[in-house]
Amino acid sequence: MDKVDAVIVGAGVVGLAIAARLSCKLSNVLIIDKHLGFGEETSSRNSEVIHAGIYYPEESLKASLCVAGKLALYEYCQKRTIPFNPLGKLIVAQNEDQQAYLEGLLLKASINGVEDLVWQSRRELHRFSSELKASVGLLSPSTGIIDSHSYMQSLLAEAESNGAMFAANTQFIGAEPTDKGFNLSLDIEGEVMSLQSRYLINSAGLYSTDVAQNIDGVGRGSIPELHWCKGHYFSYGGKSPFSRLVYPVPETNITGLGIHATLDMGRQLKFGPDTQYISRSTTPDYSIDLNLKPKFLEAIRRYFPGIDAAKLQPSYSGVRPKLQGPNASFADFRIDGCKAHGIQGLINLFGIESPGLTASLAIAKYVEALLAEET
Template sequence: MDEIDCAVIGAGVVGLAIARALAMAGREVVILEAEGAIGTHTSARNSEVIHAGISYAPGSLKGRLCVEGKAALYAYCAERGIGHRRIGKLIVATHESELPELGRYIELGSAHGVTDLRLIDAAEAHAMEPEVRCVGALHSPSTGIVDSHGLMLGYLGDAERHGATLALRSPVVAGEATADGIVLQVGASADTRLRCRNVINAAGLGAQRVAGAIAGMPATLIPPLHFAVGHYFTLGRKSPFNRLVYPTGREGALRAHVTIDLGGQCKFGPDLGWRDGVDYRFDASRAPAFRDAIRRYYPGLRDDDLQPGYTGIRPRLAGPGSSMHNTATDFVIQGGSQHGVAGLVNLFGIESPGLTASLAIGEHVRQIVEQQAEAKR
């Protein structure tokens, strides 16, 4: 049986950031990825937004790690030449009743140290984005966009240069916590066994399944998983926007955000629905609802403008009716002091802003691993 120091399960953007942090700290790292390529699920099917950190409950891991990760991510991308742009975002109110919600974002941002937000009136918003109709807006200048695949390749390259190894098509099918480490059974036929001093479960949509497959992990500490599907429609012509545009409004309403990728392609989404598993089918019948939601702030949208884009699945810990400001929707990062399995770190519910927070999450997990190793001495 092979013995290793650290096994990172999952080669999405967060798993790769964790592997990078551990390898750069001098640890032996193997990255176990069930698919045939890195980042094929949540990391590849999102908005590619660098979030400012203004939508999360005070004191939440999401808020703290988003703000820390944003600063680190901008510096990393600039240093490594990874595609990104700090284009800013407008959160727009289309009715007077929505204006107080803009102030709520300022409060949430301030709780995590975001101090560059600015309320603007309809005239200034129109000057910044002439196609947008609103009665007022909030300008977030530190919001941006990034090439998520380029970012993942950067993280993987750093990890490999410091000795990490990537093993594709290597699903973890079972495990057992023993006195000498965590034994993982790897591969579709479970023909490979690894004894690991540390296991980091960053399997994203599969994190609950992986945790449940490790004998000794208390089932009561594995939170439920809700598969939240989001559709993205693309705009079939040149983007009329220079920034991201997010409408405010009631929780659960179809808000149809505007995002722009580095190539200038404009897309709208995601919406929020629920599925029973990883199901990327696109429901084109959502187009009329998208058009109605978009026209609240962009009346120039034509009937034939929207084209089916793609869907993404987010690993939500709270199901229908949950608020984005609810602490039940926060990241869950468990070490041995929470669940009692020495050497195991579980990451659950790592959805948005996971990409923005990835470097900060990597450092956070590295600290947990170091603290657990120190406690053993």
């Protein structure tokens, strides 16, 4: 039976970040993914935003790992010449209630260690763009955008330069804990292979709970319920009226940050995502219903009343693995080590959605620390 030091299930941005970090100390790291390439699910179907760490509750993993991850990610991008742009974000309010929300957000951000938010008056917002409708706003100058594909490509290249291997088109079948680690069964293009690994990292995103259920000894009580939440994006033709990201104050009856305006590295303006919980299936449905366009226009016109409806066209969609169900309260990342499930050498990552991209390097460091505690 072949032996490796660690198997990472899932070659999304978080799995690749973990591989890059662990491969610095472990000589044989194997990354597997059931797709033909890396990052083909949530990691390549998002807003590509580097978040500041503003919205998350105090002492949550999302708050701490986002703030630490943001700093690490900007440094990584500069060091490895990954395309990025710290263009900043405006969070805008339309009335007194929303202004009160921004005041609370300013305090929450400060508690989380985000000290660079700047209050924006109506006049300052109008100076930014005459197309923007808002009474007041908050500027987050440390929010940015990144070329996520280049970033993932760099993480994989770093891991491979350290001796790690990437096995695409490889399905995780199951794992059995032993006194030396784990005996794994993998399906590689229809052929079953047995493998022994000291460590096992479940970073399977949308399928993380399925992977956990196929690891012997992981009790059902330690596997949370995972929800699939679909988000759609519409692109906007022509020149963008905004040079920064624009986020409305989140509505109280939705899960997420609302339909916001973002830019990609090519300066293409896009709007999204919305939130639509969907049934879990073998393959996510990435189609876009054209009937969503009126809902998008209604949301966008609250802060961009002059939008030309003819220039708004469906672009792409993504599915996020949420621990937070419909109409439920905040749910944090779950990064479970031995204390959570009782199996040494196993790390299960559940509900790694936004800000997972931003937090990826910090998550990798957190996973490494959990493994170090067990050895």
